[in-house]
Amino acid sequence: MKSLEVEQRQVVVIGAGPSGAIAGALLKRNGHDVLVLERQRFPRFSIGESLLSHCLDFVEEAGMLDAVRAAGFQTKHGAAFGWGERYTEFDFRDTFTPGQGSTYQVLRADFDKLLADQAELQGVEIRYEEEIFAVDFSADRPRLSVRRLADGHEYQVECAFVLDGSGYGRVLPRLLDLDTPSNFPVRQAVFTHVEDRSDGTGFDREKILITTHPTLRDVWFWTIPFSNGRCSVGVVADATRYQGRPEDLDACLKQFIEETPSLHKVLKNAVWDTPARTIGGYSANVKALHGPGFALLGNAAEFLDPVFSSGVTIAMRSASMAAGLLHRQLSGETVDWEQDFAIPLKRGVDTFRVYVEGWYDGSFQDVIYYEKAQPEIRRMISSILAGYAWDAKNPYVAEPRRRLRVLAEVCASQ
Ligand SMILES: Cc1cc2nc3c(=O)[nH]c(=O)nc-3n(C[C@H](O)[C@H](O)[C@H](O)COP(=O)(O)OP(=O)(O)OC[C@H]3O[C@@H](n4cnc5c(N)ncnc54)[C@H](O)[C@@H]3O)c2cc1C
Numbered sequence: 001m002k003s004l005e006v007e008q009r010q011v012v013v014i015g016a017g018p019s020g021a022i023a024g025a026l027l028k029r030n031g032h033d034v035l036v037l038e039r040q041r042f043p044r045f046s047i048g049e050s051l052l053s054h055c056l057d058f059v060e061e062a063g064m065l066d067a068v069r070a071a072g073f074q075t076k077h078g079a080a081f082g083w084g085e086r087y088t089e090f091d092f093r094d095t096f097t098p099g100q101g102s103t104y105q106v107l108r109a110d111f112d113k114l115l116a117d118q119a120e121l122q123g124v125e126i127r128y129e130e131e132i133f134a135v136d137f138s139a140d141r142p143r144l145s146v147r148r149l150a151d152g153h154e155y156q157v158e159c160a161f162v163l164d165g166s167g168y169g170r171v172l173p174r175l176l177d178l179d180t181p182s183n184f185p186v187r188q189a190v191f192t193h194v195e196d197r198s199d200g201t202g203f204d205r206e207k208i209l210i211t212t213h214p215t216l217r218d219v220w221f222w223t224i225p226f227s228n229g230r231c232s233v234g235v236v237a238d239a240t241r242y243q244g245r246p247e248d249l250d251a252c253l254k255q256f257i258e259e260t261p262s263l264h265k266v267l268k269n270a271v272w273d274t275p276a277r278t279i280g281g282y283s284a285n286v287k288a289l290h291g292p293g294f295a296l297l298g299n300a301a302e303f304l305d306p307v308f309s310s311g312v313t314i315a316m317r318s319a320s321m322a323a324g325l326l327h328r329q330l331s332g333e334t335v336d337w338e339q340d341f342a343i344p345l346k347r348g349v350d351t352f353r354v355y356v357e358g359w360y361d362g363s364f365q366d367v368i369y370y371e372k373a374q375p376e377i378r379r380m381i382s383s384i385l386a387g388y389a390w391d392a393k394n395p396y397v398a399e400p401r402r403r404l405r406v407l408a409e410v411c412a413s414q
Pocket of ligand 1: 014015016017018019020037038039040046047048049050051052130131132133165166167168169170171189279282297298299300303305306308309310311312313315
């Protein structure tokens with residue numbers, strides 16, 4: 001590294017997305033010095049607009065819940081699933097695990113800015129349009145190289161600890177060679193925002209709607225209503241399912257929707273005023289969630305799949321766990337990042353993983369669309385869909401693979 005001015009800080013957080021903003025605020029609330037470096041200017045677009053109930057626990061812990069409640073986001077009470085004539089709903093106000101109940105669907109540009117502004121109000125310093133481009137963990141104190149994007153000015157920051165909340169930027173996994181392939185196939189999403197002009201038939205604005213393609217069961221759609229009469233709509237499919245379809249993203253998305261009558265009906269009056277975007281190959285994994293002087297948060301660590309809207313919840317949960325542990329470490333305690341961070345965090349992620357795998361192999365879809373399910377079992381499933389995937393008292397969290405297999409067999413035999 002060339003010799004540059006070196007700033008001394010206690011904690012540096014990479015990225016001001018949900019994981020970075022929550023981690024920064026929690027550390028500041030415990031009296032630590034935190035610098036957040038964010039390469040973009042906020043508000044900025046991000047995908048991931050449907051929140052789970054559990055993420056509000058961390059928003060509350062970070063002292064931001066009143067601000068989120070006052071922001072006028074679309075209330076979300078649960079998730080609805082549709083496949084052909086089948087339609088079923090899970091209500092997050094009626095779950096096995098007691099929790100936040102209702103949550104929100106948000107334009108992430110607004111939501112992420114609100115969280116970052118709240119962190120700043122609590123005293124966290126955030127520098128926008130400053131990008132971390134190199135790191136050096138060879139000495140006791142990690143050193144980060146930073147570029148100010150406005151004028152190209154470069155400087156270095158030395159700190160006691162780095163939390164990487166860089167999301168799809170995956171700064172430390174890339175620079176420290178921690179990346180390892182995900183075991184999920186390469187899937188791709190094509191999505192846009194529309195003015196939906198829905199009359200409410202088959203579309204409850206207070207729920208996310210997940211629709212299964214009528215004949216391709218591994219292809220599904222999200223419809224996420226916002227409070228301004230618009231909604232986010234997207235299709236997710238294995239990369240191979242796009243072969244032979246229009247290259248134009250709008251035409252491609254519309255073609256998938258036209259093949260899916262129940263969704264086509266919901267969107268029949270929609271005004272398609274925003275060019276579609278695509279993101280693919282987003283599933284990612286890492287060799288380690290922590291190392292000397294750093295820990296990985298949210299998407300910078302692992303991203304499974306969008307189907308259960310778990311991304312922001314996992315990001316915030318990792319931020320809360322890491323901030324708590326780092327507080328103890330900075331206060332002089334010896335902490336075990338593997339035992340107290342990586343292992344318990346992965347437990348919930350692995351619960352989601354089982355249900356994501358079950359979604360794509362059809363077994364969890366059979367369970368979701370099963371009409372005669374016992375109410376208590378639906379409440380347990382609803383808990384997981386609401387984000388409470390770490391509650392080991394829930395049998396479907398404690399033993400997800402075995403429980404799902406048994407349940408899927410029951411559904412298949414009916
Ligand atoms: C198709 C799709 C749909 C999804 N839908 C949902 C959903 O409905 N609900 C849900 O909860 N999740 C969803 N997700 C997941 C969600 O997008 C992420 O899990 C979530 O945004 C992760 O938050 P984060 O704070 O870890 O990262 P991010 O929100 O990505 O924030 C990371 C920040 O780091 C900054 N950064 C990156 N590199 C650098 C650098 N070098 N220097 C400085 N800053 C840097 C970025 O600019 C960014 O602002 C979806 C994902 C996909 C792919």
